[in-house]
Amino acid sequence: xxxxxxxKKIALSMLVCASTFTPVHAVVTxxxxxNDQATTDDVVTYGMGLKAQRYSPLSxxxxxxxxxxxxxxxxxxxxxxxxxxxSQPLIKDGVMYVTxxxxxxxxxxxxxxxxxxxxxxxxxxxxxxxxxxxNRGVALYDNLVLFGTLDAKLVALDKDTGKTxxxxxxxxxxxGYAITAAPIVVDGKVITGISGGEFGIVxxxxxxxxxxxxxxxxxxxxxxxxxxxWKDGKKVENGISGGAPGKTWPAxxxxxxxxxxxxxxxYDVDTGLLFFGTGNPAPWNSHLRPxxxxxxxxxxxxxxNTGKIVWHFQTTPxxxxxxxxxxxxxxxxxxxxxxxxxxxxxxxxxxxxYVLNRENGDFIRGFPFVxxxxxxxxxxxxxxxxxIEDNRPGSPVDGKxxxxxxxxxxxxxxxxxMPMAYSQDTELFYVPSNEWEMDIWNEPTSYKKGAAYLGxxxxxxxxxxxxxxxxxxxxxxxxxTVWRYNNYSPLWGGVLTTGGGLxxxxxxxxxxxxxxxxxxxxxxxxxxxxxxxxSPVTWEMDGEQYISVLSGWGGAVPLWGGKSPSAxxxxxxxxxFGPLNYLSVISKxxxxxx
Amino acid sequence: xxxxxxxxxxxxxxxxxxLLCCAMLTNSKSNARSLDDIVESGTIxxxxxxxxxxxxxxxxxxxxxxxxxxxxxxxxxxxVTLELVWMTPGETTEDDFRxxxxxxxxxxRIKADVMMxxxxxxxxxxxxxxxxxxxxxxxxMFAPYHRESWQIIHNxxxxxxxxxxxxxxxxxxxxEIDSIPHFYxxxxxxxxxxxxxxxxxxxxxxxxxxxxxxxxxxxxxxxxISYLSxxxxxxxxxxxxxxFPLIGKQKWDIGLAVHNDYRALSYEVGDVITxxxxxxKMQAIFDKYSTVYEMPPYYQ
Numbered sequence: 001x002x003x004x005x006x007x008k009k010i011a012l013s014m015l016v017c018a019s020t021f022t023p024v025h026a027v028v029t030x031x032x033x034x035n036d037q038a039t040t041d042d043v044v045t046y047g048m049g050l051k052a053q054r055y056s057p058l059s060x061x062x063x064x065x066x067x068x069x070x071x072x073x074x075x076x077x078x079x080x081x082x083x084x085x086x087s088q089p090l091i092k093d094g095v096m097y098v099t100x101x102x103x104x105x106x107x108x109x110x111x112x113x114x115x116x117x118x119x120x121x122x123x124x125x126x127x128x129x130x131x132x133x134x135n136r137g138v139a140l141y142d143n144l145v146l147f148g149t150l151d152a153k154l155v156a157l158d159k160d161t162g163k164t165x166x167x168x169x170x171x172x173x174x175x176g177y178a179i180t181a182a183p184i185v186v187d188g189k190v191i192t193g194i195s196g197g198e199f200g201i202v203x204x205x206x207x208x209x210x211x212x213x214x215x216x217x218x219x220x221x222x223x224x225x226x227x228x229x230w231k232d233g234k235k236v237e238n239g240i241s242g243g244a245p246g247k248t249w250p251a252x253x254x255x256x257x258x259x260x261x262x263x264x265x266x267y268d269v270d271t272g273l274l275f276f277g278t279g280n281p282a283p284w285n286s287h288l289r290p291x292x293x294x295x296x297x298x299x300x301x302x303x304x305n306t307g308k309i310v311w312h313f314q315t316t317p318x319x320x321x322x323x324x325x326x327x328x329x330x331x332x333x334x335x336x337x338x339x340x341x342x343x344x345x346x347x348x349x350x351x352x353x354y355v356l357n358r359e360n361g362d363f364i365r366g367f368p369f370v371x372x373x374x375x376x377x378x379x380x381x382x383x384x385x386x387x388i389e390d391n392r393p394g395s396p397v398d399g400k401x402x403x404x405x406x407x408x409x410x411x412x413x414x415x416x417x418m419p420m421a422y423s424q425d426t427e428l429f430y431v432p433s434n435e436w437e438m439d440i441w442n443e444p445t446s447y448k449k450g451a452a453y454l455g456x457x458x459x460x461x462x463x464x465x466x467x468x469x470x471x472x473x474x475x476x477x478x479x480x481t482v483w484r485y486n487n488y489s490p491l492w493g494g495v496l497t498t499g500g501g502l503x504x505x506x507x508x509x510x511x512x513x514x515x516x517x518x519x520x521x522x523x524x525x526x527x528x529x530x531x532x533x534x535s536p537v538t539w540e541m542d543g544e545q546y547i548s549v550l551s552g553w554g555g556a557v558p559l560w561g562g563k564s565p566s567a568x569x570x571x572x573x574x575x576x577f578g579p580l581n582y583l584s585v586i587s588k589x590x591x592x593x594x
Numbered sequence: 595x596x597x598x599x600x601x602x603x604x605x606x607x608x609x610x611x612x613l614l615c616c617a618m619l620t621n622s623k624s625n626a627r628s629l630d631d632i633v634e635s636g637t638i639x640x641x642x643x644x645x646x647x648x649x650x651x652x653x654x655x656x657x658x659x660x661x662x663x664x665x666x667x668x669x670x671x672x673x674v675t676l677e678l679v680w681m682t683p684g685e686t687t688e689d690d691f692r693x694x695x696x697x698x699x700x701x702x703r704i705k706a707d708v709m710m711x712x713x714x715x716x717x718x719x720x721x722x723x724x725x726x727x728x729x730x731x732x733x734x735m736f737a738p739y740h741r742e743s744w745q746i747i748h749n750x751x752x753x754x755x756x757x758x759x760x761x762x763x764x765x766x767x768x769x770e771i772d773s774i775p776h777f778y779x780x781x782x783x784x785x786x787x788x789x790x791x792x793x794x795x796x797x798x799x800x801x802x803x804x805x806x807x808x809x810x811x812x813x814x815x816x817x818x819i820s821y822l823s824x825x826x827x828x829x830x831x832x833x834x835x836x837x838f839p840l841i842g843k844q845k846w847d848i849g850l851a852v853h854n855d856y857r858a859l860s861y862e863v864g865d866v867i868t869x870x871x872x873x874x875k876m877q878a879i880f881d882k883y884s885t886v887y888e889m890p891p892y893y894q
Contacts, residue, residue, distance in 0.1 A: 128684055
């Protein structure tokens, strides 16, 4: 491309132009979804492609032109319901579909910022989401906008009117279930995971027919539970996950088990596999459940047609630190000794970065992506952590009261939910990470529902005076950190990388930032007015490249930090950017015509 | 399950009403309030746990339980009407304080004036965080009204006596998930009781399992176990008198909580509770639900 051409400053006249444009009412097809990463005029999947590489080949906005980026419009999600905004916008035919806190959805004219419709889920009083009332985005299919709600329902809305086409109860919210992740659509099937607290839920992956909402299959992610598939409208047994109960769990603890699939999944068309991460085993304390506790803290490869588990890779067997390793698994190819390796990478809450063979789940390599780990001395040949047993929190009953361990990373993770990005140009992963540790001790003075409750005390502490968040460029072939950017507050937003040689992310201080993908130099900064915990996207419209991100501080960090900033002693600055106003900021840049 | 559903439907309709009132009276409805405001408005809002027998539950759409009776006594003494705020418990009591006393419910932001079943434990109310601040500085905990403990009930046909916890290396026992008894049975004594332990969503379900012989005993809160024991054959199922070695907290007191700004309210309500405890009315309320009562040492 010709990047040297002068870029015109954005003029108001362009907005006028845009508003006269008549939208094309095309539907989203399976082909649109499969090709999402290559087609730059839309974003029809969470992750900007089913692989979720969050890479766009667009290059009009690049290192030379980025300083010309200007805001085009801002849209307030408004009302009393301003909380953390962790959503990623989707764009089709000049319409943006975005979710907000409290399970709300908007369709917005992407050219003008005008609201086309709003959908507000009527949430029941009894919901009790663990980590703020967030939602991470929608899926698009045919004429439908699909998303999950905090009361554990899957909803399909008409993309033009916002009216409900179908609505399915996935699980009972009263049992502790919720949905916050964006669903994905593969070959006409809408597939979702589930969130849940420590109330004895069982993680599952669910598939429904996207058009009709009919259930197709369900796959439990805890060993011992029966999966089901629907054949001719009949629910048929489809094999027990892991073969039989109790192999890696003591007594009847497999019956509850946890392993929530709360972050949703990705899909790889080459292998035809879905990849879902699973959360921590329940109950939280590992001394109650000796064994590996399948399939908690794992990555599962699932056949989208049958709902069967094809392979699994467990990052933290017998998790004792609440490393809830649910993180996204991103497919990518690389060449080694002249051969193409079909790999996939994941940066786990536990602080290790794993490269797996995505065809069979074999461990290729792994290395820490955080500066220091306290709980394992490394990974063995199969990728299993070599535990430092002294760093495992003690038994709640037999353990000596007052004994304390300091574990690093903290339970919020080396990397939490916020998605990383993979650049096909630099062949690097851009990983939003946090450097913090936690004190854990047995706490007999904790209470639940008025009854004395034998809990553990956690205090998250930063380990450096001047930063918690670190954005790292990591070479998946060597484990080398090519560059790093230290951020004062914890990073909690998604990353995007582009063919323009830029890496985009936001921070709790409120800045949308662009980095040089090779050096990590900050080449652009824009203050959005509130902390960013959403994921930026980019697309092309009317010959120009746009960037959009949601701004709105919230999510788990301020919640776990509680009313005082004490849980994150040095992140008090982030608290200052507390709930003020929530905007979607868009910048655009004229595409240079070659 | 069916019963549960009816209950929640009622809850939602009463909530809808609440919300409607909320819309009409905006400010006064969503904030915890001073004693003067409560008396002036003629209504006190008291928070009780959802579906939590014997303390607060719905039976055929009627609120019942020990906490409901106490809440009614408070309203009567203050000469105001009682409005119940039903709580869905969070992971810890601190979550409930946040959602029902100082920050408000996550959806409708309604706060209660008084919350039932707050721990009355100095080491808890004075707990400090890593930088030395009070963890529960926004909440004032007062007026302990009963002393809680642990209790086992057992099937005398297969397990005549529970001499020590060691019996449960050989006899089956159930407990509510994510509770101390559950943690205790699965981890104490080097995990030797683990294989004989089953867990259930509630103590009532554990009782059902005991009745059909799936397990031989249930361990839980003394108040709940004694309450549930009235519904099983007392010649076959007996409350045990064993000790619970290794449990850090053998007994603890339960009281009330208000927002820290409203001490005057706590003095007034505290006097009501003291009178109930001293004149034996509290004992009578517990007796009504066949629940073991122990007076907190505060009054002795």
